Amino acid sequence: MGYNRPMQKIKVSTQKREQVLDITQLVQAAVSKGACHDGCVVVYCPHTTAALSVNENADPDVKADLLQHLSEMIPQKTTFRHSEGNSDAHIKTILSGPSLTLIIENGRLQLGTWQGIYFLEFDGPREREVWVKTS
Amino acid sequence: MGYNRPMQKIKVSTQKREQVLDITQLVQAAVSKGACHDGCVVVYCPHTTAALSVNENADPDVKADLLQHLSEMIPQKTTFRHSEGNSDAHIKTILSGPSLTLIIENGRLQLGTWQGIYFLEFDGPREREVWVKTS
Amino acid sequence: MGYNRPMQKIKVSTQKREQVLDITQLVQAAVSKGACHDGCVVVYCPHTTAALSVNENADPDVKADLLQHLSEMIPQKTTFRHSEGNSDAHIKTILSGPSLTLIIENGRLQLGTWQGIYFLEFDGPREREVWVKTS
Numbered sequence: 001m002g003y004n005r006p007m008q009k010i011k012v013s014t015q016k017r018e019q020v021l022d023i024t025q026l027v028q029a030a031v032s033k034g035a036c037h038d039g040c041v042v043v044y045c046p047h048t049t050a051a052l053s054v055n056e057n058a059d060p061d062v063k064a065d066l067l068q069h070l071s072e073m074i075p076q077k078t079t080f081r082h083s084e085g086n087s088d089a090h091i092k093t094i095l096s097g098p099s100l101t102l103i104i105e106n107g108r109l110q111l112g113t114w115q116g117i118y119f120l121e122f123d124g125p126r127e128r129e130v131w132v133k134t135s
Numbered sequence: 136m137g138y139n140r141p142m143q144k145i146k147v148s149t150q151k152r153e154q155v156l157d158i159t160q161l162v163q164a165a166v167s168k169g170a171c172h173d174g175c176v177v178v179y180c181p182h183t184t185a186a187l188s189v190n191e192n193a194d195p196d197v198k199a200d201l202l203q204h205l206s207e208m209i210p211q212k213t214t215f216r217h218s219e220g221n222s223d224a225h226i227k228t229i230l231s232g233p234s235l236t237l238i239i240e241n242g243r244l245q246l247g248t249w250q251g252i253y254f255l256e257f258d259g260p261r262e263r264e265v266w267v268k269t270s
Numbered sequence: 271m272g273y274n275r276p277m278q279k280i281k282v283s284t285q286k287r288e289q290v291l292d293i294t295q296l297v298q299a300a301v302s303k304g305a306c307h308d309g310c311v312v313v314y315c316p317h318t319t320a321a322l323s324v325n326e327n328a329d330p331d332v333k334a335d336l337l338q339h340l341s342e343m344i345p346q347k348t349t350f351r352h353s354e355g356n357s358d359a360h361i362k363t364i365l366s367g368p369s370l371t372l373i374i375e376n377g378r379l380q381l382g383t384w385q386g387i388y389f390l391e392f393d394g395p396r397e398r399e400v401w402v403k404t405s
Contacts, residue, residue, distance in 0.1 A: 007373050007380060040177050040270055042310050042371050046382025048326040054233040055225055056183040061216035062225050069215075069226055073208060073343060080339075081331035090325055090332050091339055094366065096229065098324040098385075101177050101236045101371045103142050103268045110142060110266065112181025115233075131380065133373045135270065135310055135405065175312050175405055189368040190360055191318040196351035197360050204350075204361055208343060231364065236312050236371045238277050238403045245277060245401065247316025250368075270405070 005034040007133045014050075014124035018071070020063035021119040027102075027132060028109050036134035037107050043100045044131040049089035049123035051096035052130070057116030089122035096120050104134065140169040142268045149185075149259035153206070155198040156254040162237075162267060163244050171269035172242050178235045179266040184224035184258035186231035187265070192251030224257035231255055239269065275304040277403045284320075284394035288341070290333040291389040297372075297402060298379050306404035307377050313370045314401040319359035319393035321366035322400070327386030359392035366390050374404065 008030040012021060031041055045052045056062040070092050080087035100117065103110040111117070119130060143165045147156060166176055180187045191197040205227050215222035235252065238245040246252070254265060278300040282291060301311055315322045326332040340362050350357035370387065373380040381387070389400060 007375055040268060042373055044371075044373055044380070046380075046385060048324075048332075048382065048384050053229045054183075055229050059217055059219070061218070062183075062222060065215045065217050065222035066226055066229060069209060069212075069222070074339060077339075080335045082329055082335050083331070084329070087332060087335040087339070091336055094323045094325050094336060097232055097367055099371050101179075101234050103177055103179055103266060105142055110179070110181075112183065114183050115181060131373060133310060175403060188364045189318075190364050194352055194354070196353070197318075197357060200350045200352050200357035201361055201364060204344060204347075204357070232367055236314075236369050238312055238314055238401060240277055245314070245316075247318065249318050250316060 005134055007131050008034060010130040010132060012119050012128040012130055014121040014126055014128060017124055018067045019121040019124060022116045023119050023130060024116045027117050030132040031104055031109060031134060032107060034134040036104050039104050039135055041102050041104055041132060041134045045098045046129055046131060049086055049093055050128055051093045051098060051120045052100050053096055053118045053120055054100060054115050055118060056114055058114055086123045092122045140269055142266050143169060145265040145267060147254050147263040147265055149256040149261055149263060152259055153202045154256040154259060157192060157251045158254050158265060159251045162252050165267040166239055166244060166269060167242060169269040171239050174239050174270055176237050176239055177268045180233045181264055181266060184221055184228055185263055186228045186233060186255045187235050188231055188253045188255055189235060189250050190253060191249055193249055221258045227257045275404055277401050278304060280400040280402060282389050282398040282400055284391040284396055284398060287394055288337045289391040289394060292386045293389050293400060294386045297387050300402040301374055301379060301404060302377060304404040306374050309374050309405055311372050311374055311402060311404045315368045316399055316401060319356055319363055320398055321363045321368060321390045322370050323366055323388045323390055324370060324385050325388060326384055328384055356393045362392045
């Protein structure tokens with residue numbers, strides 16, 4: 001059929017245990033490289049302690065409030081059974097979600113005025129990937 | 136390739152700070168207008184303090200329980216840094232998610248018996264949009 | 271256009287009120303049966319008290335920690351209004367999400383090394399379905 005392009009892999013390096021990284025421009029570059037003019041893009045996180053989200057791109061305090069509040073809701077409890085001690089990161093990942101499906105028109109990601117695409121690191125620092133597939 | 140239709144924009148007006156609105160019929164109308172017979176539809180919320188979900192369409196008490204419990208889990212704390220005072224709404228939005236990908240067959244949205252599509256307003260009242268793209 | 275395959279329905283039986291079931295192989299089998307070589311697959315849960323997720327496929331303690339912590343965050347409160355007494359299950363479902371969009375290349379689901387696809391039962395035991403549509 002020929003209309004699908006190979007998946008692209010974006011490299012993301014995180015510097016802290018928990019971090020919110022704006023990857024909007026990296027995803028847009030992958031969309032442009034994939035030559036998708038009109039359709040959808042799946043943005044996918046192949047990790048079990050990191051997730052993807054779309055939210056406020058203006059005030060960095062929103063990111064700090066998010067990480068602080070998630071850590072109060074889902075603390076690193078000593079009663080968790082998982083021996084790696086990062087069950088909090090797995091649970092935050094499940095609630096945030098592994099994938100986004102976004103709309104493309106005229107070769108551009110369609111995002112709201114205040115929206116950016118975020119990589120949510122919950123168990124770094126690590127070398128991570130984000131996979132991008134247009135269709 | 137010609138098989139993609141332009142994105143449609145649905146207008147949604149909310150009346151309260153927090154509100155759950157059933158938009159199932161509006162999304163179905165957009166799918167029908169887009170003449171999609173068989174495929175998928177991306178339903179996307181371009182806002183940072185409102186989200187989308189699929190859930191119970193029968194008992195309105197489910198909506199009330201959802202909003203009440205989310206507000207207990209994620210209250211409007213005075214310790215949040217974000218100066219607009221709506222960090223709770225951003226966090227609820229991130230956990231609920233900005234987009235849904237739904238299946239279409241024979242021109243109809245494929246939903247479970249008890250499912251409806253909901254717009255979740257967390258910082259209204261506002262004039263909002265929901266974007267719909269079939270493929 | 272002829273490139274879309276009919277939706278497939280996977281049967282899932284749950285044995286407990288809350289349960290995390292690995293359905294990765296069932297989804298891969300549906301992808302293979304749908305003869306999708308390259309594209310995306312929408313995996314959809316048509317229920318209002320069960321959801322889908324992607325996470326750790328190695329240590330079963332992660333599943334136990336997830337269910338335990340979600341029940342602490344969202345308990346079966348007597349103050350919920352919904353008369354069926356399962357508002358906790360509806361709220362857990364909304365936060366986990368009803369659908370996943372995954373990438374397919376060379377006929378295989380593209381998942382991270384430690385990732386599996388999970389069916390999250392929050393109000394079983396029940397006979398459930400998961401819908402799979404490739405494109």
